Amino acid sequence: MGIPERRERERQERRDAIVGAASRVFLRKGLSQATMEDIAREAELSKGALYLYFKNKDELFLNIALAALADFDELIARVAQSDRAPAEKVRELLVEYLRYAGENQSRFQVAMGWLVPNYSVGDESPLFEEYQQAVQRVFDASLKVLKEAVSAGELVLVSSAERTWLQCWGALFGLLIIENSRDEIERRIALEKPGVEGLAQDFIETFMGALAPAK
Amino acid sequence: MGIPERRERERQERRDAIVGAASRVFLRKGLSQATMEDIAREAELSKGALYLYFKNKDELFLNIALAALADFDELIARVAQSDRAPAEKVRELLVEYLRYAGENQSRFQVAMGWLVPNYSVGDESPLFEEYQQAVQRVFDASLKVLKEAVSAGELVLVSSAERTWLQCWGALFGLLIIENSRDEIERRIALEKPGVEGLAQDFIETFMGALAPAK
Amino acid sequence: MGIPERRERERQERRDAIVGAASRVFLRKGLSQATMEDIAREAELSKGALYLYFKNKDELFLNIALAALADFDELIARVAQSDRAPAEKVRELLVEYLRYAGENQSRFQVAMGWLVPNYSVGDESPLFEEYQQAVQRVFDASLKVLKEAVSAGELVLVSSAERTWLQCWGALFGLLIIENSRDEIERRIALEKPGVEGLAQDFIETFMGALAPAK
Amino acid sequence: MGIPERRERERQERRDAIVGAASRVFLRKGLSQATMEDIAREAELSKGALYLYFKNKDELFLNIALAALADFDELIARVAQSDRAPAEKVRELLVEYLRYAGENQSRFQVAMGWLVPNYSVGDESPLFEEYQQAVQRVFDASLKVLKEAVSAGELVLVSSAERTWLQCWGALFGLLIIENSRDEIERRIALEKPGVEGLAQDFIETFMGALAPAK
DNA sequence: AATGAATGAGAGTTCATTCAT
DNA sequence: TATGAATGAACTCTCATTCAT
Numbered sequence: 061m062g063i064p065e066r067r068e069r070e071r072q073e074r075r076d077a078i079v080g081a082a083s084r085v086f087l088r089k090g091l092s093q094a095t096m097e098d099i100a101r102e103a104e105l106s107k108g109a110l111y112l113y114f115k116n117k118d119e120l121f122l123n124i125a126l127a128a129l130a131d132f133d134e135l136i137a138r139v140a141q142s143d144r145a146p147a148e149k150v151r152e153l154l155v156e157y158l159r160y161a162g163e164n165q166s167r168f169q170v171a172m173g174w175l176v177p178n179y180s181v182g183d184e185s186p187l188f189e190e191y192q193q194a195v196q197r198v199f200d201a202s203l204k205v206l207k208e209a210v211s212a213g214e215l216v217l218v219s220s221a222e223r224t225w226l227q228c229w230g231a232l233f234g235l236l237i238i239e240n241s242r243d244e245i246e247r248r249i250a251l252e253k254p255g256v257e258g259l260a261q262d263f264i265e266t267f268m269g270a271l272a273p274a275k
Numbered sequence: 276m277g278i279p280e281r282r283e284r285e286r287q288e289r290r291d292a293i294v295g296a297a298s299r300v301f302l303r304k305g306l307s308q309a310t311m312e313d314i315a316r317e318a319e320l321s322k323g324a325l326y327l328y329f330k331n332k333d334e335l336f337l338n339i340a341l342a343a344l345a346d347f348d349e350l351i352a353r354v355a356q357s358d359r360a361p362a363e364k365v366r367e368l369l370v371e372y373l374r375y376a377g378e379n380q381s382r383f384q385v386a387m388g389w390l391v392p393n394y395s396v397g398d399e400s401p402l403f404e405e406y407q408q409a410v411q412r413v414f415d416a417s418l419k420v421l422k423e424a425v426s427a428g429e430l431v432l433v434s435s436a437e438r439t440w441l442q443c444w445g446a447l448f449g450l451l452i453i454e455n456s457r458d459e460i461e462r463r464i465a466l467e468k469p470g471v472e473g474l475a476q477d478f479i480e481t482f483m484g485a486l487a488p489a490k
Numbered sequence: 491m492g493i494p495e496r497r498e499r500e501r502q503e504r505r506d507a508i509v510g511a512a513s514r515v516f517l518r519k520g521l522s523q524a525t526m527e528d529i530a531r532e533a534e535l536s537k538g539a540l541y542l543y544f545k546n547k548d549e550l551f552l553n554i555a556l557a558a559l560a561d562f563d564e565l566i567a568r569v570a571q572s573d574r575a576p577a578e579k580v581r582e583l584l585v586e587y588l589r590y591a592g593e594n595q596s597r598f599q600v601a602m603g604w605l606v607p608n609y610s611v612g613d614e615s616p617l618f619e620e621y622q623q624a625v626q627r628v629f630d631a632s633l634k635v636l637k638e639a640v641s642a643g644e645l646v647l648v649s650s651a652e653r654t655w656l657q658c659w660g661a662l663f664g665l666l667i668i669e670n671s672r673d674e675i676e677r678r679i680a681l682e683k684p685g686v687e688g689l690a691q692d693f694i695e696t697f698m699g700a701l702a703p704a705k
Numbered sequence: 706m707g708i709p710e711r712r713e714r715e716r717q718e719r720r721d722a723i724v725g726a727a728s729r730v731f732l733r734k735g736l737s738q739a740t741m742e743d744i745a746r747e748a749e750l751s752k753g754a755l756y757l758y759f760k761n762k763d764e765l766f767l768n769i770a771l772a773a774l775a776d777f778d779e780l781i782a783r784v785a786q787s788d789r790a791p792a793e794k795v796r797e798l799l800v801e802y803l804r805y806a807g808e809n810q811s812r813f814q815v816a817m818g819w820l821v822p823n824y825s826v827g828d829e830s831p832l833f834e835e836y837q838q839a840v841q842r843v844f845d846a847s848l849k850v851l852k853e854a855v856s857a858g859e860l861v862l863v864s865s866a867e868r869t870w871l872q873c874w875g876a877l878f879g880l881l882i883i884e885n886s887r888d889e890i891e892r893r894i895a896l897e898k899p900g901v902e903g904l905a906q907d908f909i910e911t912f913m914g915a916l917a918p919a920k
Numbered sequence: 921a922a923t924g925a926a927t928g929a930g931a932g933t934t935c936a937t938t939c940a941t
Numbered sequence: 942t943a944t945g946a947a948t949g950a951a952c953t954c955t956c957a958t959t960c961a962t
Contacts, residue, residue, distance in 0.1 A: 090307065092305070092307045092308055093307050174456075174459055174463075175452055175453065175456045175459060175460070183462070191463075192462065192463050195463040195464060196463060196464050196465065199464050219477070220467065222466060222467055223474070223477075226453065226466075226471060226474060227450065227474050227477060227478060227481075229453075230446075230449045230450040230452070230453040230471075230474055231445075231446035231449050231450060231478065232449065233449040233452065233453065234445045234446050234447065234448040234449020234450065234451075234452065235442065235445040235446060235449065236449075237445070237448070237449065237452075238441065238444075238445040238448070247407060248406075248407045248410040248411060249410060249411050249414050250411065251437060251441075252435065252437055256441060256445075259438070259441060259442050259445055262434065262438075262442060263442060263446065266442075266485055269485070270481055270484070270485065
């Protein structure tokens with residue numbers, strides 16, 4: 061517990077603080093509208109200080125995305141190794157996914173934000189490839205959970221596992237966007253309570269119901 | 276059909292051409308990264324000319340969204356007035372919605388883009404209120420179609436019509452985003468054919484199936 | 491003499507004005523110390539306007555250098571085609587070179603400035619190759635004039651033509667720098683009149699004298 | 706030899722090490738493009754430590770120049786006090802000058818760099834006057850060596866001693882720049898071997914030859 | 921009505937300098 | 942004495958908007 065250790069720990073804390081500040085700002089404004097000035101202010105630092113921790117704006121973004129994807133890796137592994145029945149694992153995976161998205165709104169949205177045109181990042185960064193691989197890895201690992209439930213005969217698909225999974229993921233993605241856009245939506249549509257809350261959660265039931273084999 | 280009429284007609288045509296050009300550019304680049312220069316070039320006009328037709332970039336954006344919403348008004352009315360069975364109207368509505376989204380990708384994405392943080396526009400524009408009202412109008416009109424099918428006993432819902440409709444709309448929204456982000460996805464995930472195509476289309480069947488009453 | 495012609499002419503004039511302003515600033519401050527702001531102010535324009543005429547700072551610099559090198563091309567061709575005796579052409583070339591350097595101090599210094607470490611320009615610009623080739627062309631063309639005088643037996647060299655030429659060029663380069671640095675030098679050394687004026691001119695006589703064959 | 710003495714000695718050694726590191730960096734990158742970070746890394750120190758020894762970047766620069774000028778003082782004195790013939794002292798001085806320039810490329814370039822616009826330093830520093838005086842002193846001392854050779858009748862000048870000396874110095878300056886810019890030159894001109902090497906050396910012979918009286 | 925040159929605020933990024941430790 | 946994190950001013954470059962023609 062010497063000085064270098066404390067330095068290193070503080071450095072890591074500061075990095076994390078920046079990542080947190082940046083994801084909040086990215087969530088609020090979107091990648092291209094968020095300025096380094098905004099992020100610095102949110103992190104209560106000077107603009108220049110950001111560059112002591114991240115090479116540039118793209119790498120800051122990619123680090124956030126990678127952090128979320130690393131969390132997914134872990135989440136998926138935890139579910140896969142649990143001792144539930146295969147079909148239960150699928151449900152558990154979806155539930156955990158939503159829980160994570162709810163608890164880490166900003167990080168989650170940033171990680172998934174590339175689906176929207178102007179989020180896209182230049183691919184020159186050396187981190188970009190790492191990021192691509194992480195997306196693939198997460199997709200594959202979660203797909204594997206579904207496939208095992210199918211192999212076990214616990215779920216029945218109408219199309220390929222990949223396509224089914226994409227459909228589920230895409231629908232949840234849309235529903236999460238809507239849940240997260242509550243303010244924007246309420247500025248436009250008057251809704252009865254409970255409004256948009258829990259939409260994605262409900263979808264899981266629909267989805268699992270549709271895959272359960274007729275008894 | 277005097278000269279002022281022709282003038283006015285030509286002015287409107289030019290406005291439409293700009294709206295078309297702008298939505299293509301917004302689709303390609305996203306709202307904040309599309310420049311007025313880009314739009315002018317796409318419209319084969321000078322930058323300055325854009326300002327003769329639209330007060331600023333925000334109003335240009337809002338006009339696109341309003342154009343799409345006007346198309347929806349028409350589309351919904353057409354379906355509502357058709358002589359199909361109520362439940363069929365719901366299916367028809369969804370199919371038409373997707374068809375429109377496919378045929379007018381750019382206009383559609385722009386109109387729906389406000390759900391995503393970085394698309395959001397300042398709300399100072401006088402057009403903004405008009406836009407809000409249009410969203411509400413479209414939502415209500417389409418919701419009415421669903422409610423009629425429920426009243427007719429042709430569809431059975433587990434939760435409120437509003438909520439069901441939001442769920443359907445949100446899921447389709449996510450799936451359309453994914454279909455439209457094919458390139459970005461393929462940069463990250465290797466997929467077997469047919470990739471992301473038709474995901475939303477398939478979802479309609481799932482959705483309608485879930486609502487059909489047990490016979 | 492229509493409007494487009496006038497536009498084009500004005501555009502070219504503006505370009506030239508910027509080139510002039512930029513070379514004055516580059517001369518005063520050096521490439522890396524001169525800011526686009528400085529240049530804009532000198533040209534009585536806004537910063538942004540510079541970018542309407544030149545892609546970036548490097549290309550602005552390279553355009554100046556290329557303009558000077560084009561002048562050299564012409565100058566050398568004019569001397570080479572004159573009907574003087576070969577050795578006289580060499581002297582003429584040097585005299586003209588100095589005259590040009592005197593009359594276009596800033597442009598000349600900028601074109602030659604790359605010999606000094608921090609003038610150096612990134613070599614990514616497509617203009618850079620053109621620039622390299624122009625330097626080579628000027629060097630070769632002027633060297634040819636010297637070689638002809640040698641072939642004609644009018645001059646006698648102790649080492650290779652290339653090396654002799656480099657020596658002459660290098661010495662003149664140093665002397666011109668000193669002449670152009672009069673202010674800096676006078677801040678440091680008290681000199682009798684005429685100070686540093688005409689140093690390079692005098693050197694030509696020394697140089698030509700050293701090459702003339704003993705009779 | 707108490708503790709304070711050792712302290713002082715160590716401090717001076719550290720200063721010298723920084724001066725050495727800085728001149729290497731200045732040589733590589735030029736004054737304005739060398740960063741304090743670069744210098745600190747080269748000196749294997751932290752950025753902050755540089756400021757314990759030098760007030761700011763300008764003073765660091767001036768210290769390098771002063772160090773070189775002090776070396777020149779010594780060099781000139783050594784030559785002046787040797788027991789050679791006066792004309793030989795002149796040659797010796799030039800040879801030693803080149804030797805020093807070759808062996809201390811970086812220090813030399815920095816000391817002489819003020820002749821080139823972009824090296825120039827603000828003249829607010831209190832060291833600036835000292836620097837000016839040192840330049841004058843070196844120039845006068847070396848000029849005296851030339852004058853003695855002339856008085857002794859061993860050299861014959863066509864113009865004033867001062868002017869002759871400036872001419873020699875300027876030409877050598879140009880040639881040394883060229884020798885030191887080998888890389889930049891080779892990026893632009895294809896030269897036969899030996900390229901630019903020894904150009905200045907050769908010039909000394911030409912120069913001395915031109916001053917030797919006809920026997 | 922239309923142009924496109926011009927503006928100027930503000931973006932990302934760098935770096936000399938300061939300062940708590 | 943030495944560190945290196947932090948600052949903030951200055952840099953290059955972009956772009957929505959204006960305006961003379």
